[in-house]
Amino acid sequence: MRFAGKTAVVTGSGRAGGLGEAIVRRLAAEGAAVVISDIGASRDAATPDSMIGGTAEMAAIAASLPKASTCPCDVRDPEQVRALAAHAVAAHGSLDIWVNNAGIGYIMKPMLEVTPADWNAVIAVNLTGAFYGLQAAAEVMIRQGRGGRIINIASQAAKSGFPHAQAYTASKHGLVGLARSAAIELGEHKITVNNVCPNHVTTGLGAWQNEHFAEVQGISVDEYLKRMAARIPLGRPGLPADTAAAVAFLCSDDALYITGESMNVSGGEETH
Numbered sequence: 001m002r003f004a005g006k007t008a009v010v011t012g013s014g015r016a017g018g019l020g021e022a023i024v025r026r027l028a029a030e031g032a033a034v035v036i037s038d039i040g041a042s043r044d045a046a047t048p049d050s051m052i053g054g055t056a057e058m059a060a061i062a063a064s065l066p067k068a069s070t071c072p073c074d075v076r077d078p079e080q081v082r083a084l085a086a087h088a089v090a091a092h093g094s095l096d097i098w099v100n101n102a103g104i105g106y107i108m109k110p111m112l113e114v115t116p117a118d119w120n121a122v123i124a125v126n127l128t129g130a131f132y133g134l135q136a137a138a139e140v141m142i143r144q145g146r147g148g149r150i151i152n153i154a155s156q157a158a159k160s161g162f163p164h165a166q167a168y169t170a171s172k173h174g175l176v177g178l179a180r181s182a183a184i185e186l187g188e189h190k191i192t193v194n195n196v197c198p199n200h201v202t203t204g205l206g207a208w209q210n211e212h213f214a215e216v217q218g219i220s221v222d223e224y225l226k227r228m229a230a231r232i233p234l235g236r237p238g239l240p241a242d243t244a245a246a247v248a249f250l251c252s253d254d255a256l257y258i259t260g261e262s263m264n265v266s267g268g269e270e271t272h
Contacts, residue, residue, distance in 0.1 A: 001030055001031035002030045002031065002248075002251075002252050002253070003027055003030045003031045003032035003096075003097070003251065003252075004030075004031030004032075005031070005094075006031070006032050006033070006094065006096035006097060007032065007033045007034070007035070007088050007089075007092040007093065007094050007095055007096055007097070008024070008027045008032045008033070008034050008035070008096065008097035008098070008099065008251070009034075009035040009037060009084060009085065009088050009095065009097070009098050009099065009137070010023050010024045010027070010034065010035070010036065010037065010099040010101055011037050011038070011073065011075055011084075011099065011100055011101050011102035011129070011133060012037070012038055012053065012075075012101040012102030012103060012153075013036045013037060013038060013053065013058075013061070013099075013101060014036055014037065014038025014039075014040070014052070014053020014054065014055075014057050014058035014061065014070075015038065015052070015053040015057060015203070015204055015205075016057055016060070016061065016204075017203055017204055017240070018053070018203045018204060018205070018240070019101055019153060019198070019201060019203060019240050019243050019244075020036075020038070020053070020099075020101040020102075021036075021061055021240070022240030022241055022243065022244040023099055023101060023153075023243065023244045023247050024036055024061065024065070024068070025065070025244070026241070026244035026245065026247065026248050027097065027244075027247070027248060027251070028065045028066065028067065028068065030248060032067070032096075032097065033067035033068065033069075033091075033092040033093075034065060034067065034068045034069075035068070035069055035070070035071055035084070035087060035088050035091065035092070036058045036061050036062050036068060036069070036070045036071075037058075037070070037071050037072065037073045037084055037102075038052060038053030038054070038057075038058055038072065038073070038102070039052045039053065039072065039073065039074050039075075039102075040052075040053070040054060040055045040058065040072030040073075041054060041055065041072075043074055045117075046104065046107070046117070046121035046125075047074075051104075051106050051205065051208075055070070055072060058070040058072070067092070069087070069091045069092070071083075071084050071087040071088075071091075075100075075102045075125060075129030075130075075132060075133060076124045076125060076128065076129055076132075077132075078132045078135075078136070081129070081132040081133055081135075081136045082136045082139075084133075084136070085098075085136040085137055085139070085140050086140075088140075089140060094144060095137060095140045095141060095144070095148070096141070096146075096148050096149065097148065097149045097150075097151070097251050098133060098134070098136075098137035098148070098149070098150045098151070099150075099151045099152075099153065099247060100129070100130040100133045100134065100150070100151070100152045100153065101153040102125055102129055102130075103125055103126045103153065103171075104121060104122045104125045104126060104168070105155075105168060105205050105209065106205060106208055106209075107121060107122055107167065107168075108164040108165055108168070108209070108212055108213075109164055110163075110164060111164075111166050114166060114167065118167065119166075119167045121167075122167035122168055122171055123167055123170070123171050123174075126167075126168065126171035126172065126174075126175075127170075127171040127174040127175065127178070130152050130175060130178065131178060133150075134150055134152075134178065134182055134193065137150050138150070138182070138186055138189075138191060141189065141191050142186075142189050142191070145189075146190070147189065147190030147191055147192075148189075148190075148191045148192075149191070149192055149194075149250065149251040149255075150182070150186075150191060150192070150193045150194075151193075151194055151195070151196060151247050151250055151251065152175045152178070152179060152193075152194075152195045152196070153195075153196055153198070153243065153247075154172045154175045154176065154195040154196065154197045154262060155168075155172040155197055155198060155199075156197055156198065156199040156200070156264070156266055156269065156270045157169045157172040157173075158172035158173055158175055158176050158195060158197050158262055159173075159176075159197060159262070159264070159270050159272055160270060163216075164212075164213070164216065172197075175195050175262075176195060176262050179193045179194060179195050179260055179261070179262065180260045183259040183260030184260070186259075187259060192250070192255065192256075192258060192259035193259055193260065194250050194255075194258060194259060194260070194261045194262070194263065195261070195262040195263065196243055196246045196247055196250065196262075196263055196265055197262050197263060197264050197265060197266070197270065198238045198242065198243045198246075198265045198266065199232065199237065199238050199264075199265070199266035199267065199269045199270060200228060200237045200238060201237060201238040201239065201240055201242075201243065202225075202237055203240060206237075210224055210225060225237070231269060232266070232267040232268065232269045233267060233268030233269070234267035234268055235267070236267065237267075238265060238266065238267065242265050243265055246263060246265045250263070
């Protein structure tokens, strides 16, 4: 029960089977009170219902955990992000762990087809939204005066480039610089800031990506997955539990002296 008495907020955690759900379940299993947060409902063309966590899904996840609450939040709005941080304190008494997991990984197009709206939507959620979360969490953690943990869910795309993912790759590379800079400023407050960089994980979003890139390459999804596994030294794509385990480690006292890092969780596929 490493996280007993602590409260964790995980953005983008309202989809069943997603990375965010796996993270909240892992932290809750080790004693944390958790806040499940997602956008709750479609707000525009960039946030379709099929790709976001709705309020009913959020409530179902919370109901299955011992100490959990929900708080819808559009991470593109800094006031909503600050309200999310305030909710954690009001509902559970503190804010000790903040995981920036919300992201857009479903706007994938050839470079010459990317519109300004496409680019802006991805950067707004994946990078600017993470900054708003980091800022809001840090404000509360500094005020509490007992340190804290901030984790960004980056990606293998934070280290390497991928076709059809210009904005996504740029946003995830940006998280590397964001964590490095924030770690320097927040170190004096005993707040660590790190990234977790998973390779492909077949969540609901991951399944969409499998179908998209298999179609782009003119092969079946089974063949696409077979080729993916063949280039990973450990022989399989990632699982949500792999990412959740890395987050739990970085949030634990075992990682007290680790900050500003971008840790690969890729089965050996990504090595830099």
